[in-house]
Amino acid sequence: MLKAKQVPGTTPNRMTKLEDEHYFIDDIVSIKNCQKSKMFVKEGKRIGPGSFGTVTQSYLSNNSIEWLGPYAIKRVVISPKAQSLELEILQNIKHPNLVTLEFFFESRCATKDGEYLYQKNFVMEYIPQTLSSEIREYFDNGSKVPTKHIKLYTFQILRGLLTLHSMNICHGDLKPTNILIIPSRGIAKICDFGSAQRLKDNGELKTYFCSRFYRAPELLLNLKDYSTQIDIWSLGCIIGEMIKGQPLFKGDNANSQLEEIAKLLGRLPKSSVDKSQQLQNTLHDQKFKKFMHWFPYMEFFDVEFLLKVLVYDTSERWDAKRLMAHEFFDALRHETYFLPRGSNMPVHLPELFNFSALEKRGLGQYYSSIVPPLD
């Protein structure tokens, strides 16, 4: 469960407009110290608009002279009493691979009909690049995302997922535009918790969410008993996209999405499938050959890794901690530097193994295989 720490509630602010894109908020909460204060907000270029809210590059100030920032403000319309899991996650989980919330405020604005729209405003650290734009940078220039970078970003996404999944929360919309990256430092952070769900044993779960290209087969089939493993599937699609430069499976609807998946994985197995070892070995060999053909410049171990991620059967799809211990990441455990795009100066890899007590608990027996060996 999330820690009980709460920031004081805010009252919906009137946004006192002072000039273009520049207004005053009299009740803004700092996440660092839970204190409320009055602040000026200046909104600049739109980064979103997403499907659920708008995201703008913004600056904050105590006096309208010196400005702090840039920040990214995500504004979502939500009824004032509604619980927001997105806010709960952003407020309570501090993690190097999840975007950081710096301030929060509520606001309301009048509609043409004289009604009020209530809005939650998340003021986050601003990270201008996404994995999507980074993939495009490489492929538009006729090159490929280096394997080491693929491993670096994948490991950090898994680390963020490990924390969410250990709280039984699935992200629900993992895709390259929701991975913010700082290419010069090799850092990746997951953003957009607007589709996140807390999975309960007998709770009603929605099945229509997650962008189609990244939607797990169990969601495409409308199965209600899915798990946090849906995010692992999405991650597999993201890795495939880093390798190929375009979405791995591009269906126009749920059925054609399943058809696209079947081109790599074969048809969905029937439950009565023969589980004999001999048949399983043959199927594995066939799949391995297919994966080698689809991802020609990957090494043997890298293909083995993908075979643990893009799996129909959710109990055979490896979870975050198991994947983090895979040999796929040995390159990160044994090396110290990477070469950022467009640079010929190697840069220190970011901190990847400084696990918190919560993460160590989540990793359990896998911890010792994940951290680099002591020299």
Ligand SMILES: Nc1ncnc2c1ncn2[C@@H]1O[C@H](COP(=O)(O)OP(=O)(O)OP(=O)(O)O)[C@@H](O)[C@H]1O
């Ligand atoms: N902190 C941030 N810094 C920079 N860009 C951000 C930040 N947060 C989000 N973005 C960008 O804004 C886009 C939209 O934000 P977000 O995904 O949270 O909104 P959404 O309404 O859920 O959108 P979508 O339906 O596209 O996922 C993101 O995909 C990302 O590219």
